[in-house]
Amino acid sequence: MKSLNVLILEEHLVFGEALRRWLEDRAGICAVGNVANFGEAMRVARGQKIDMVVLDLVLPWRHGIAMISALKALQPTMKILVFSARGEVSIVAGALAAGADGFLAKRSIFDELVCAIQCITDGGRYICPNIAHDLAMRGIRSDTGRLRPRPTRSFTFS
Numbered sequence: 473m474k475s476l477n478v479l480i481l482e483e484h485l486v487f488g489e490a491l492r493r494w495l496e497d498r499a500g501i502c503a504v505g506n507v508a509n510f511g512e513a514m515r516v517a518r519g520q521k522i523d524m525v526v527l528d529l530v531l532p533w534r535h536g537i538a539m540i541s542a543l544k545a546l547q548p549t550m551k552i553l554v555f556s557a558r559g560e561v562s563i564v565a566g567a568l569a570a571g572a573d574g575f576l577a578k579r580s581i582f583d584e585l586v587c588a589i590q591c592i593t594d595g596g597r598y599i600c601p602n603i604a605h606d607l608a609m610r611g612i613r614s615d616t617g618r619l620r621p622r623p624t625r626s627f628t629f630s
Contacts, residue, residue: 476523476593480506481513481539482555483528491526491555499586510539517546524551524589529558529567537563540570551592555585559603561610574598 478501482488485508492503505516513525525543529536540552553574554567564575573592576585577600588598599607 476501476589477504477521478502478589479504479513479516479522479525481508481510481525481527482506483508483530494582495586495589498582499589501589510542513539513543514546517543517550522547522550524553524592526553526555526585526589527572529554529556529563537566537570540567540572544571553588553592553598559606561606564599564603564607568597568599575603576600577603 478495480488480492480495480503482491485506488506488508492506495501495503504520504522505512507513507516516522517525527536527539527543536554536556540554543550543552551573552571553576554564554572555576555578556563557578559575559577567575574588574597576588576598580588580600584600588600591598
């Protein structure tokens, strides 16, 4: 993986520090900071180029979805991967609408985190499979007309 400047925004500093070390030691990613609140994240983002933020949505004094918009306004090319224990469909949809490039559940394994970072770095979006399934099912059940399933054909196998 190419060298990336990654900022970790995680309320629990011990967890953020462990994540920073894993990313540096196992994936060769340069973590430029491990911060615990929005003000610190904005200070770091104002002072240096950040390629990606790994962001927990639950932080003191500011909701993560608002932070996504503010960080993107500061550095529009910055990628944001939400890494959260919260995975409700409404929260995921809000994060993506605010500009997040991916969403990963904290119950994921380390290799999936690295995969998500690589996918986003390569220009894609990443949503972990269980959350993607929940989003798809919500769309299928939706009666708003924004996303409706196509009629399916029956196939017979002999």
